[in-house]
Amino acid sequence: MKALAKYGTPSQFGSYKWIEVPEPICGDDDIIIEVKAAAICGADMKHYKVENGSDEFGSVRGHELSGEIVKIGKNVTRWKLGQRVVSDNTAHVCGVCPSCESGDFLTCPEKVNLGLGYGTNGGFTKYCKIPGEILSIHKHTIWEIPENISYEEAAILDPICNAYKAIAQRSKFLPGQNIIVFGTGPLGLFSVQIAKIMGAVNIVMVGLDDDTKVRFGVASDLGATHIVNGSQEDVVARCQEICGKDGISLVVDCAGANIVLKQAIEMCRPNGEIVRIGMGFKPVDFCINDISMKAISIIGHMGYDTTSWRNAINLLKSGKIQVKPMITHRLGLSEWDKGFALMESKEAIKVILTYDCD
Template sequence: MKALVFYGAGDIRYVDVETPEPKPGEVLIRVKAVSICGSDLNGYRGKSPFRVPPLIMGHEFSGEVAKLGEGVTNVKVGDRVIVETNLYCGTCANCKAGFINICENRKIIGTTMKAGSYNGAMAEYVVAPANKIIPLPDNVSFNAGALIEPLANVLHAIKHVGSLEGKDVAVYGAGPIGLLTIMSAKYFGAKRVFAMEILDNRLEMAKKCGADVVINPTKEKASHVIRKMTDDVGVDVVFDAVGFAETVKDSAEMVRNGGTVIWIGLGAATVEIDYKSAVARELGFKGTYMYITEMLEGIEILKSGKMNVEQIITGVYPLSEGPRVFEELVSGKSKDIKVVLHP
């Protein structure tokens, strides 16, 4: 089969590799759509410990069942599917406590974790455990199906703050995760959504996704704008999908007393927080990682037709063009926001 194989920083190649065979309890999936995650781009840059070459990346994907391993009865050849890519152990302390998203022994399809590497879906075929297969409804396209995994991350993040009904929400960053957060906030009844982003094409997409107010922080200080528009109260919740020192600081300044800042972005290793202010204002800061049951919830949302995740897909290319697409996304030559590859 053909696959995109990551060989090192700046080196990803479209090559022939052996088609995997499903073992007992596994399923071979013919990949129909695989999207490029920001973490894949960090891997390509050589800046991710979770992408150790040689590796076939790709953890956001959809496809059709092509072959069944021995003993598999929950799906059949030809079924449209997506996959829960978090392969947790189920026996560690975190798993036993229900935190399967931070399993100590997990593997994640398309990545390298402590437990080892697992080739992903930037290929014509990928193998996955049968118990991780999720049916994809007929009215949800393969392209949309490839975005259910990142949507699940967002839905999990929102659960940390409970109801968004009638609340003012700010979202820092209008990349794919930020845009999915904007759409989800509106879906769950947010009164106003403020979006902050430095790239104009992404600000326009944020408007399209439902942002009520868009702000370019290079032109005006976002927290000042938000304070002015909320009578100096601030927003109820901030979702920081960037994670840089500047966004962390500004998020704390724009959230109301007693409000919550959710950290989704993995931009910086360390940041500074005004500890005394956070204590005196009873601010809440919460990190969020992956998902638990939210892929199933994401499917139901898309099945209902009440959220159009495909609108953030700005580029669809053959898998064979993957090396060019990666290079142009990382170099800035491409202005695509979310890219889907078709094997």
């Protein structure tokens, strides 16, 4: 079967190669899923157009995936052939650290993600194996998809759960407060929706010039009350004008750039919160004393847990979370390069890839 694989060691960026791989073998405790939909994520984009020159196979990529169970090991009893399922992309954890003990598997120091880590294959292919090891430790590494949720929608539950935990579980956000969301990708757009559900008054989406083509309009449709273009406007002044100088209680950083953290600290009210979802790779080069002077809480955020998934699935099932406006392109997996290019240009918000190589 064909697959999109990353080559190189875990610490290396790139390179992608379109290759032939063997179908996975189902062990006594494993499950094999036929992938019905897989989405391109921002984490996948980090390796796009990066050539590291390595010939060392890393893994088949694609960690946002859904599909149908087509094989089960003889020891598997909780799952059945034909079930429609979505993976939370956990492939390996130690099972004994404080994170695992509390069910926060994505902060396990030994965690390996399906289709995102090294040595565990994901959904940018036809078949994907859910290892029996993780099924025994993490009972909800896969979830059954409700009947009224499509494979496409289910494949994008990962960022929904991520945004849900960031705001509903990690912050102390209350109905009637205001929220600033930096970053117009799926995490930012789902954060807008979660904020709306939770009763935010002003929901301010901050983006850049490139976001005017597609994403600003979608953000408004999904609940953003105001749009701020950081390429054209004084972000801090504009956000404080909208919410009031002491009205910004929560800033959600889905971008990760240093300038975002700087602006968030400047605009946040005393005793406010900043939840950092996005990641950057440069050292901070500005004074952070206002974190102490204003008693701001900066909350590092990673992933989701079982509560996130259970509640996000319920919200999607009920129609309170909208996914379809964010699926801008559907392509065959063989056209993966086109899909990545659309993501890079921000013409796409979410690209769904389906296997087309038989």
